[in-house]
Amino acid sequence: MIQLIDLYKEYKTKKGTVVGVDHVNLTIPKGQIFGIVGYSGAGKSSVLRCINLLEKPTSGQVLVDGVDLISLSKNELRLARQNIGMIFQHFYLISSKTVSENIAFALKAAGKSSSVITERVTELLQLVGLADKADQYPAQLSGGQKQRVGIARALANDPHVLLCDEPTSALDPKTTQSILALLGQINQSLGLTIVLITHEMEVVKDLCHGVAIMQDGRIIEEGAVYDIFANPIQPLTKEFIQTTLEFKLPQKLLDKLDPAGKVVKVLFRDEAAEKAIIADMLKASGIHANILHGKIEYIGEKPLGTFIMEVTGDAAGIDKALKYLESQSCGVEVVTHVN
Amino acid sequence: MSIDTLVELLPDMIKAFKETLFMVGISLLIAIAVGIPIGILLFVSDKGLFSENRLLNTVLGFVANMIRSIPFLILLVLLLPVTDWILGTTIGPAAAAVPLSVAAIPFYARLVESSLREVNKGVIEAAVAVGAKPWLIIKDVLLPEAKSGIISGLTITAISLLGFSAMAGTVGGGGIGDLAIRFGYYRYDNGVLFTTVILLIALVQIIQLIGDWAARRVDKR
Numbered sequence: 001m002i003q004l005i006d007l008y009k010e011y012k013t014k015k016g017t018v019v020g021v022d023h024v025n026l027t028i029p030k031g032q033i034f035g036i037v038g039y040s041g042a043g044k045s046s047v048l049r050c051i052n053l054l055e056k057p058t059s060g061q062v063l064v065d066g067v068d069l070i071s072l073s074k075n076e077l078r079l080a081r082q083n084i085g086m087i088f089q090h091f092y093l094i095s096s097k098t099v100s101e102n103i104a105f106a107l108k109a110a111g112k113s114s115s116v117i118t119e120r121v122t123e124l125l126q127l128v129g130l131a132d133k134a135d136q137y138p139a140q141l142s143g144g145q146k147q148r149v150g151i152a153r154a155l156a157n158d159p160h161v162l163l164c165d166e167p168t169s170a171l172d173p174k175t176t177q178s179i180l181a182l183l184g185q186i187n188q189s190l191g192l193t194i195v196l197i198t199h200e201m202e203v204v205k206d207l208c209h210g211v212a213i214m215q216d217g218r219i220i221e222e223g224a225v226y227d228i229f230a231n232p233i234q235p236l237t238k239e240f241i242q243t244t245l246e247f248k249l250p251q252k253l254l255d256k257l258d259p260a261g262k263v264v265k266v267l268f269r270d271e272a273a274e275k276a277i278i279a280d281m282l283k284a285s286g287i288h289a290n291i292l293h294g295k296i297e298y299i300g301e302k303p304l305g306t307f308i309m310e311v312t313g314d315a316a317g318i319d320k321a322l323k324y325l326e327s328q329s330c331g332v333e334v335v336t337h338v339n
Numbered sequence: 340m341s342i343d344t345l346v347e348l349l350p351d352m353i354k355a356f357k358e359t360l361f362m363v364g365i366s367l368l369i370a371i372a373v374g375i376p377i378g379i380l381l382f383v384s385d386k387g388l389f390s391e392n393r394l395l396n397t398v399l400g401f402v403a404n405m406i407r408s409i410p411f412l413i414l415l416v417l418l419l420p421v422t423d424w425i426l427g428t429t430i431g432p433a434a435a436a437v438p439l440s441v442a443a444i445p446f447y448a449r450l451v452e453s454s455l456r457e458v459n460k461g462v463i464e465a466a467v468a469v470g471a472k473p474w475l476i477i478k479d480v481l482l483p484e485a486k487s488g489i490i491s492g493l494t495i496t497a498i499s500l501l502g503f504s505a506m507a508g509t510v511g512g513g514g515i516g517d518l519a520i521r522f523g524y525y526r527y528d529n530g531v532l533f534t535t536v537i538l539l540i541a542l543v544q545i546i547q548l549i550g551d552w553a554a555r556r557v558d559k560r
Contacts, residue, residue, distance in 0.1 A: 052468055081470035092465035096483035096559045105479055109471035137559045153469065 002028040002051060002161060002193060007060035009046055009217075020046040021057065022217035028210070030160075033187050033194040035204040035225070037240055038214035044197040047214070048163050051195060052084045053077060065160060082110045085154030089166035091146040093138040099149050100125070100134045106156035124152040128182065144175035151182065155190075162186070164196040168203060180207045201244045205229065205299055213237045226299045230269040231331075247293045247308055261312035263292070264322065267331030268305035277328050278307075285321035287313030348531060351518060356538065358432040359514035362507065363500045366439035370447040370496055375489070377403070377444065378451025379477055389463070390473050403445035411503050414438050415510055435512025439503055447496045454488025455481055487558040494550025498543050505539075515539060 009021040021043045028034045036044045049055040050062055053069050062069045064084060072080055093102050100121050107117045125131045128148040138146055147167060154162055164183070168176040184207055187194050198204065204211050204225055212222040213236060221234045229245075232238045247265075257263065268277065273296060282289055294307035311318050325332045377399060383389060384396040409417065415438045422429050422437040458481055466476045482489070505516020515535050523532025 054464060054468060078470045078472065081468060084468075086465070086468040088461060088465060090461055092459065092461040094462055094466075094480055094484060095459075096486060096557070097479075105466070105471070105475075106469040108479065109466070109469045109475055139560055150465075153465075157469070 001030045001063075001065060002026075002195065003061070003063040004047065004050070005061040005063065007047065007050055007057050007062065009043075009050065009055065009057045009060075019217050021050065023060075024217075024219055026212060026219065026222070028193060028195060030193050031187070031191050032210055033184070033196065033208045035208035035211040036195065036197045036214060037199065037201065037204060037211060038197075039199060042214040043217035044214045045165060046217075048165055048195060048197050051161070051163055052081050052086060054086075082106075082157045083159045084161045084163060085157075085159040086163040087147065087150040087154050087165065087167050089169045091138070091143075091150045091170075093146055093149055093153075095138050098135050098137055099130060099141070102138070102149055103152045103156055106153045110157045120156065124156060127155070127186075128152045142175070143171050144178060147171065147175075147179050148182070151179075151186070155186065155192075158190075160193060162192050162194045164194060166198055167196065169198065169200070176203070177206075183207060201240045205244055205297065209300065213240065226302050226304065229297070229299055230267065230304055245295075245297065245306055247306070249292055249308065253292065257310055258312050261310050262318055262334055263308065263310050265331075265333045266305075266307050266309060266325055267333075268296075268303075268307070269331065270302065272328050273303035273305040275328075277325065278309075281321050281324050284324055285313070285317045287311055287317040287321055289321075344528070345530060345534065348522065351522075352515075352534070352538075355513065355515045355518040355535075358512075359501070359504055359508075359516070362432040362436045362439055362504050362512060362514060363497060365433070365436040366443045366500055367493070367497055369436075369440040370443035370500075371493065373440075374444045374447030374496075375451050377448035378455065379481065381448060381452040382455040382481070383473065383477065389467050389476060403448055406441065406445045407449070411438070411442055412506050414442055415507060430511040432513045435504065435507035435510075435514070439500055439507055442503060443496055443500055446499065447492060450492030450495060451485075451489055454485045454492055457488055458484040487554045490550060490554040490557065494547060494554070497546050497550070501539065501543060501546070 004024055004026040007021050007024040007026075009019075011018045011020050024043075024047055026047075036047060038044045046055055050057050051064065053062065057070070064080065067080065069077060069080055094105065097105065103121045103124055104117050107120055112120070121134075122131070125134055128151050130145060130148050130152070133141065133145060138149065141149070150167075162183075167183070168179050171179060180203060183194060183196075186192055196203070196208065208225050210223065211225050211228050212219045213228075213234065214220065215236050221228065221232070221237045228237060229241055232241050278289065288311065290310045290312070292308045292310055294305065296303050296305040298304075311321060322332050322334075381396065381399055381403070384392040384399070386393070386396075406414070418438045418441060419429050422434050425437060426434055428434055462484060463476065463480060466480045471479075504512070504514050505519070508514040508517030509520050515538060519532055519535035522528050523535060
């Protein structure tokens with residue numbers, strides 16, 4: 001478990017003091033994959049780097065498995081870091097060492113004997129699917145392969161926590177998927193707590209259980225990923241979610257719409273997404289509905305449906321229909337400009 | 340000048356050549372042995388690095404700059420008592436190696452430091468994040484990653500030392516420079532002067548070639 005208590009970090013620059021992390025409180029339960037989302041400069045990277053004290057907070061506490069890292073001596077901190085793996089956007093492998101040697105470095109750091117190291121390196125190469133690349137140099141690998149080496153190095157000493165600093169931002173979509181799948185698999189099989197920072201909501205949707213959205217050094221919204229996607233409150237959160245649940249209708253279609261009707265965006269959450277609510281609504285109100293756009297996302301196997309519909313008919317009927325949708329725990333939003 | 344005089348001078352030339360190699364070689368070895376550790380200390384004690392130590396960094400940096408700001412010829416003279424104290428003499432290639440080493444150490448240390456600065460900060464940070472001891476980071480990350488630059492720095496140091504050794508020669512150090520001055524300049528023998536210059540040119544080219552080859556060989560980027 002990771003607890004950040006009143007974490008505060010300021011940077012001294014020539015122009016004065018800049019607050020990087022502004023009194024952040026965060027608890028990440030054991031075994032969870034937790035995403036921290038924000039634009040660059042929001043402080044998400046600083047928060048992550050405070051968890052293994054690569055950056056020392058100005059004030060506040062960092063507890064990993066109940067141990068206050070800031071109170072540790074230099075050597076104790078070094079040992080504590082062996083329980084906290086970290087991977088990076090740009091991998092940061094030692095270019096003059098082979099894949100095996102890069103992984104072995106982490107084990108050497110933990111003072112393992114050479115026979116243990118050889119055995120463990122083979123095991124880790126298997127785990128990340130790079131058994132055939134053991135003697136290659138990083139320059140000979142693709143981005144995805146380099147990140148796999150990074151993951152193997154981070155996992156070498158059986159950490160309880162894995163910190164991921166934009167792990168897929170330098171990778172193409174296909175490689176991103178394979179790295180995310182690997183991280184998910186590691187989380188499942190090793191019960192590892194994973195903290196991941198990203199600016200891609202897609203990554204959060206596919207991988208994370210919990211998420212926090214950061215802006216100006218503060219956490220502005222936090223919760224289970226499904227809840228955040230289904231009920232975003234802050235404008236920035238909505239903005240981020242729109243990047244994955246985006247609906248664009250062609251102008252030609254909009255021009256043809258009946259001016260008497262309404263265009264509505266309906267969100268089906270939880271069980272509503274699995275019931276025939278639209279059919280019931282039409283039957284009860286006697287209006288017409290035309291689906292213009294829509295999709296159902298599965299977030300951690302729970303469906304979240306979003307549909308854009310044009311509803312036509314008499315005004316009272318439309319009103320009744322929308323009220324019905326709201327009563328079924330659906331989010332209804334009348335949109336005039338869909339684009 | 341004739342071929343005869345050159346042949347006559349051949350034993351002197353070979354002796355001078357050996358002396359030059361000896362004083363440059365000794366001071367290079369000392370530059371490696373002392374300059375690399377000082378270069379590492381300069382780097383890792385700098386702000387934001389894993390063994391940050393402002394006092395050590397400032398003091399080392401100041402001393403290195405101080406020695407480097409003294410013109411070599413003056414350093415040579417200033418160090419005469421030290422040389423005498425260490426070796427009991429101030430004449431000969433061994434004596435010349437003392438000021439050469441003193442000049443080479445800070446020179447090479449700065450080159451080592453600057454090649455360490457070229458090492459990706461993220462790679463160092465990744466090593467800190469896995470909980471490696473400073474010594475392991477130096478040995479397994481910094482030195483291998485900067486190896487190519489450290490070798491190039493050694494090439495530059497060797498060639499500079501060759502130039503310095505000519506000056507050391509004039510105050511009794513011996514070597515090719517001394518030969519060129521004594522025969523070529525004082526005796527107006529241009530033939531000897533040109534021969535030594537050609538010898539030095541060839542030597543510098545060879546050092547550079549070997550240095551470049553070695554630097555390329557270790558580079559895995």
